Amino acid sequence: MELLLKKNVDKLGRVGDVVKVREGYARNFLLPKGLATSVTPANLKQIEKEKMKMELLLKEERDRLQGVLEKISAASCTITARANAEGRLFGSISSAMIAEALAKEGYPVEEEMVLLDVPIKTCGVFDVTVALNIEMKTKCKVTVVAEESSQPVKE
Secondary structure, X not given: OEEEEOOOEOOOEOOOOEEEOOHHHHHHXXXXXXXXXXXXXXXXXXXXXXXXXXXXXXXXXXXXXXXXXXXXXXXXXXXXXXXXXXXXXXXXXXXXXXXXXHHHOOOOOOHHHEEOOOOEEEOEEEEEEEEOOOOOEEEEEEEEEEOOOOOOOOO
């Protein structure tokens, strides 16, 4: 069955694409959720108009995000954590902690935007990738320092 997509669908297509799917998928998922419609000349024209509007909105959003991206690329934050004498942390620095530190510095970053391959487990300076969306990514500096021990030394 051929359908015209009204919204972007992961692993299927983008708005305005004509896709061929099985009837059950169309009848039980795409059509009831309003993600697709039948292929007619009128629907094609309507989707084309909506696609033009979406492109304008995306361009404006991309311009706005570019400014945010430049700010974040110049950003740096410092996170203090408990560590041993060799600089290994008693735990790890997660993307949530980095997002919180950047937010305190005044950068609008969510946890999902911070991309870490593995949690940070040592003290040092790290380049961390921040992705505002699929296309727009940048790196910022994160410095992890050992927390000063406030407990007195026993003799």
